[in-house]
Amino acid sequence: MGRNWFCVLALALAAPAAAQPARVGDFQRSVDIGKVGKTGAAVRDAAGTYRITGGGANIWGSEDAFRYLSTVRSGDLHIEADVAFLGAGKDPHRKAGLMIRQNLTPGSPYADVMLHGDGLVSLQYREVQDGPTHEIRSNATGAKRLRLEREGAYVFFSVAGADGVLRHAGGNTPIGFAGPYHVGLAVSAHDDAVTETATFANVALRVPTLAHVPDTGYPAAVESTLEVMDVTGAESRRVVRHFDGKIEAPNWTRDGQWLIYNSKGLLYRIPPAGGTPDAIETGPQRKNNNDHGISPDGRWLAISDQSQADDHSRIYVLPIGGSKTPRLVAGHASTPSYWHGWSPDGRTIAYTATRPETNDFDIYAKDLAGGAERRLSTAPGLDDGPEYSPDGRHIYFNSARSGAMQIWRIGADGSDPEQVTRDPAWRDWFPHFSPDGKWIVFISFGLDVALGDHPPNRDVMLRIMPADGSARPRVLTRLFGGQGTINVPSWSPDGKQIAFVSYRLVR
Template identity: 70%
Template sequence: MIRGLAAACALALWATPVAAQTVGIFANHADIGDTATPGSLTYDAGRYRMTASGANIWGEKDAFHYAWVQRSGDLHIAAGIAWEGKGKDPHRKAGLMMRQNRTPGSPYADVMVHGDGMTSLQYRAEQDGPTRQIVSAVLHPSRVRLEREGNFVTFSVAGADGKLVHAGGSYRIAFQAPVLVGLAVSAHDNAVTETATFSNVEMQVPSLAYVPDTGYAAKVESTLEVIEVSGVQSRRVVRHFPGKIEAPNWTRDGKALVYNADGRIWRIPVEGGEPVAIPTGRNIRNNNDHGISPDGNSLVISDQSEPDNLSRIYVLPLAGSERPRELVSDPKARSYWHGWSPDGKTLAYVRVGTDDDSYDIWAKDLAGGPARPLIVGPGVDDGPEYSPDGKYLYFNSTRSGAMAIWRANADGSDPVQLTRDPDRRDWFPHVSPDGKWIVFVSFGLDVALTDHPPNREDVALEIMPADGSAPPQVLTRLFGGQGTINVPSWSPDGKQVAFVSYRLVR
């Protein structure tokens, strides 16, 4: 009965009309949620000045002042945002918002500039659900823009020059038309009020070129990100790239990420900065199947520089080498590395036969000797990765009729299916350093059973217990796929995972 009453009250608030208070381009403004002091909005000489109390825009419910106008479809809203005064709380928030309704727990997306300069894309995907965020690498932006394109929201930021550039990161959220679009301020302390000004506010429908083929030929921008696997599961932008990068590894000292782009292997500080190429000699057609040895000293690469274009596997020092050591060269197969045994002695890789297109899992000892099959048919077997104790091998396979995550003994025996959602295609399981969790990338049914293409909308990063004792939970949703998280990418402390999200250039 109480639950029903609460729902009725929420619906009533949703529908309750607010007397029109047109200010500038906005049809109305009002307080949302529990605000101790009524907010206000004025417009003069091209600037909006908003004052508000409210505890926060976060969690399952918000408290802030909002100015809005109804809009539908694709939309960009941009403004310069400046705070008045030093303020009481460094996390006071002023920003641009798209909101489904006027309830405190409404689905929404916004770009918030905090009092301390931190800027993030916040979003609540479900009514009364939790809030998540993607933190920009840029502090104290001179201007920000919130962007809705299809079912994705993303954002851009500008430095001192005022030029807006994509901040990176996006989230898939399905708003129902129309949405409320406008300006928002919360004091982050309901006992006080804070004031922010919004200058040169622009609201535009973007002109987006049609992209007939979003596959490998499509031009994309890339964002290297890290996500917390527990708590609020915040995403943080390490760096945004104007072109394509793929497959981050996390170095064992926790200080850097390693990824591939333009056929080379690159290293970048995990806090952001300038990437530096790792020398790989004549091997300059590296693909996204690379990784770091358990002791952190060596790098394994999968490279296609030979004239036959077959992927071969090489090992070299993490610092680089002009002469990487060839370890796997199969004249009848393409070989893609995926796993390194915790004792450092054995590599697990995917062997793709050139004569029969078979996808099987093989192993090769670094000390030498012949390669040997571990997991062979039926169907596609891919993405092998060892557990930290060396007892198990995790992989994805179609042997059940769906692309699912499996676990076998390290020698390939006794495979056990771990994921069972018939509506998902699950790929590339990565095991946490303590062996308790696996993270993997999951596609929808818009992809073929045996495919893991790039640039797909229905893509999620999911997490589940490594023993399969509980079903997967979604960490985040993104525009991505191939290249997002092909290889091991857990932080050494097991608290974060690195990945790549994408955006079509159009």
């Protein structure tokens, strides 16, 4: 084996200098990646504009085919350029954009921001060698300038329209680039029988200046992105709207027309396709937190509000369109209550609360018609996030009772506790059922988070598993998030998508 290794090394060292890719402008090499039917090319004119012609079937799936003009860098980096196609093109899915790539194999881990022939702009990424490609679609239109941003373990992107001002497009994902990586400009024809050409003007590679954030928890200033994600197989993410401040906890209305979220104590609604948010009237309740949700018939909204002088969260119900007089339905004079679930028949709510006679947060239920609340969980350790199964037989919740934060379930009357997730490497919170009852989505924190905490601004995952436990949880997506990401039920009525919030530190 050693002899063969020396032969390979000798051949590599003997390769003639002429075989090395030629430098183009500020980039070290211009090469075709993967299998391309037509050879690409790259040149730079006297004004500094790069013109790249590329073939290849696509930048997607588990292997790519495109023309790449790149150089080697390491650490944090922003790359930006004015990007435009030349000619009408053959395929509306042709791509031109900016890319960071671990290596030059077709299946390399990568992240890019791509302008498509039909105007779509998206952040694409492959997390592992030869793995699948994922996507975060922006809501930007008329893009003229793009920027791909690597900051620590995460990649972000920005887009400029006709005014030329780059604005954060929202969404993020961690990519573990190891050591030096390739960065540059890429073009793929999306049809291996042809080539497509794009120009890249005013190209800039910069190391960003990032202010130190001493406390990335609740005091940290953040930007927020409201996103929806397909969970039926494509598992692509789409930006609904990017916000300069903090928003939390989207609900999807039963008719599919709105997403409802909270921000700075108020509730807002916005169409899932994007647009301008509208405030929802909640009367004197103006310190709403991120524990709110919609009745099964879609007519009512439950809120958890802390407007009273003692700052304890209490639960109110109001019409879905808003009201100046929400009705108090659950609360206590000296301890907080946080709504999380609604029984399928609409008659009962489930919530987490602590009471003077207990030291833990437990699961409670109360009939909206009146009567005393019922304590359903009594085991030592925090219980939170109760949600009824669609058949009404069980309440699922997250619990620390085993010494690891996991998903559990009990009967609707509190009987027969049963553990659902069992991976000690993750702290699982907030189980949410698909409308047909077949799937559960939840958020998973790492062991860097305290057992009973679900803080903001952490590396988290959204995971999904069959409700019947027939398969282990699998990762839907990784993101920078946590508290506020998916605290409440957020499935679309057709069961094909979920809504959530990702975050970015203001630095």
